[in-house]
Amino acid sequence: MNELNRNYINGQWVSWAGDMIDVHEAGTGDVIARVPASGREEMEQAIEAADAAFESWSESTLEQRLKVLEQLHAGLKERGSEIAETVSREVGMPIKLATPIQAGMPAAVTKSYLKLLPDFPFTEQSGNSEVQYAPVGVVGCITPWNYPLHQVILKIVPAIAAGCTVVLKPSEIAPQTAFILAEILDGTDLPKGVFNMVCGYGQTVGDTLIKHPDVRMVSFTGSTRTGNLIAHAAADDFKRFALEMGGKSASVILPDADLAAAVKGTVNNCLLNSGQTCTALTRMLVPADKHDEACELAAAAVAKMTPGNPLEETTRLGPLSSAQQRDKVIDYIKLGIEEGATLITGGPEAPEGCDKGYFVKATVFGNVKPDSRIAQEEIFGPVLCVIPYNDEAEAVKIANGTQYGLSGAVWSADDARAKKIAGKLRTGQVFVNGGAFNPMAPFGGFGHSGIGREFGKWGLEEFLEVRSLQL
Numbered sequence: 477m478n479e480l481n482r483n484y485i486n487g488q489w490v491s492w493a494g495d496m497i498d499v500h501e502a503g504t505g506d507v508i509a510r511v512p513a514s515g516r517e518e519m520e521q522a523i524e525a526a527d528a529a530f531e532s533w534s535e536s537t538l539e540q541r542l543k544v545l546e547q548l549h550a551g552l553k554e555r556g557s558e559i560a561e562t563v564s565r566e567v568g569m570p571i572k573l574a575t576p577i578q579a580g581m582p583a584a585v586t587k588s589y590l591k592l593l594p595d596f597p598f599t600e601q602s603g604n605s606e607v608q609y610a611p612v613g614v615v616g617c618i619t620p621w622n623y624p625l626h627q628v629i630l631k632i633v634p635a636i637a638a639g640c641t642v643v644l645k646p647s648e649i650a651p652q653t654a655f656i657l658a659e660i661l662d663g664t665d666l667p668k669g670v671f672n673m674v675c676g677y678g679q680t681v682g683d684t685l686i687k688h689p690d691v692r693m694v695s696f697t698g699s700t701r702t703g704n705l706i707a708h709a710a711a712d713d714f715k716r717f718a719l720e721m722g723g724k725s726a727s728v729i730l731p732d733a734d735l736a737a738a739v740k741g742t743v744n745n746c747l748l749n750s751g752q753t754c755t756a757l758t759r760m761l762v763p764a765d766k767h768d769e770a771c772e773l774a775a776a777a778v779a780k781m782t783p784g785n786p787l788e789e790t791t792r793l794g795p796l797s798s799a800q801q802r803d804k805v806i807d808y809i810k811l812g813i814e815e816g817a818t819l820i821t822g823g824p825e826a827p828e829g830c831d832k833g834y835f836v837k838a839t840v841f842g843n844v845k846p847d848s849r850i851a852q853e854e855i856f857g858p859v860l861c862v863i864p865y866n867d868e869a870e871a872v873k874i875a876n877g878t879q880y881g882l883s884g885a886v887w888s889a890d891d892a893r894a895k896k897i898a899g900k901l902r903t904g905q906v907f908v909n910g911g912a913f914n915p916m917a918p919f920g921g922f923g924h925s926g927i928g929r930e931f932g933k934w935g936l937e938e939f940l941e942v943r944s945l946q947l
């Protein structure tokens with residue numbers, strides 16, 4: 477049992493003797509750690525520390541910032557296998573994937589800012605004016621459980637690189653890697669108060685963070701419901717905010733596409749992290765005359781994904797992260813059957829041999845109606861909806877026919893045709909014929925999927941205010 481009865485405030489560990497929150501292992505349901513259910517006072521202390529540290533850190537040199545990021549990068553690399561195993565246990569992602577993604581991405585993103593920062597123009601000339609990019613102030617970072625360290629790094633690294641100070645409220649469901657991060661930063665040259673971390677529930681410490689007048693920006697990743705609360709709270713005080721929220725992304729397979737490759741690519745993407753991925757391609761749009769063949773191919777791809785212990789090297793599909801999440805996904809599978817979709821494979825029963833932990837069968841529904849609830853609402857589990865369409869215009873209409881706009885995919889034998897359709901999708905990113913994920917490209921959503929962008933220079937600019945000096 478990992479008893480983490482402390483918060484990281486003003487450059488030191490502050491012990492906590494109050495209520496604790498249990499952290500469960502996804503594959504067994506066992507309690508593996510306990511973290512503080514901190515109170516508003518602890519959060520206020522952290523904000524005070526960040527506020528006090530701001531003036532000095534906002535004037536820090538490029539060399540100081542680069543040195544800290546280098547030290548952080550080295551620490552993330554050194555503790556990579558511990559990070560991968562911790563997230564695999566908390567979230568359920570198979571270790572074979574958790575190693576490059578849950579542990580590899582945080583190090584890669586930190587490195588990307590190390591490369592980008594020296595060339596970033598913090599000042600530029602416009603006519604007789606010098607335009608300056610100044611850090612926004614104290615930033616509150618609030619993060620979810622599905623990529624728990626990656627989502628934290630995407631906020632705190634560019635924020636610190638911009639000269640901001642931060643207070644992190646990590647997910648209470650998968651919090652342990654935030655402690656590893658605080659330990660790493662504690663061993664760097666980062667001045668006290670620049671990074672603070674307070675654990676607890678959203679309704680208490682999260683609420684204090686988003687409403688505190690000394691917090692000038694909130695950077696949030698999580699559900700659309702919480703994002704909405706944050707936007708309202710920020711409006712009252714004219715705080716800046718960046719929101720990365722849910723999705724219901726469409727994979728549009730055009731008639732001329734290599735159907736087998738497109739279906740395989742879509743299924744693999746949809747089932748990544750057991751569907752607990754905001755960008756998951758959960759709606760597969762196929763030409764009506766290829767619907768049955770596409771469903772057969774999807775069922776065959778899913779059959780290879782036997783659920784198992786995420787810590788075993790051979791496991792391809794792990795459990796969900798919590799009992800609550802598992803129950804929510806099972807309810808959606810039952811709803812799909814009630815709504816009249818065709819159950820191609822999977823279903824609401826627990827997978828064989830998985831009586832402990834939070835496992836759900838990978839499920840494919842065929843003949844899904846575009847306006848049905850399973851095609852409109854984010855399920856956040858291993859559930860794929862196959863939707864037939866009659867022509868390109870209808871495919872685009874269906875793809876754009878949800879409140880979300882995070883990601884998408886287009887598949888065609890003709891790259892130019894695929895790119896033309898990609899340009900019609902109202903989403904923040906589109907994967908064309910299986911293009912690779914690029915950590916230097918902007919990431920974020922249209923509509924209810926988000927406001928603002930992360931990664932690369934776009935992620936850095938979120939944390940900067942613009943000032944012009946007329947000379």
Ligand code: NAD
Nearest residue numbers: 619620621646647678682683698699702720721722723754
């Ligand atoms: P959630 O909104 O319940 O929680 C996210 C964070 O917000 C947690 O730290 C939580 O404690 C905090 N929170 C909850 N209520 C709060 C309140 N009233 N005030 C302040 N903070 C509060 O989301 P979740 O269930 O942890 O995460 C899953 C969601 O995240 C999914 O909808 C998914 O699509 C989304 N997500 C989006 C992205 C993206 O980049 N677009 C990435 C990953 C996950």
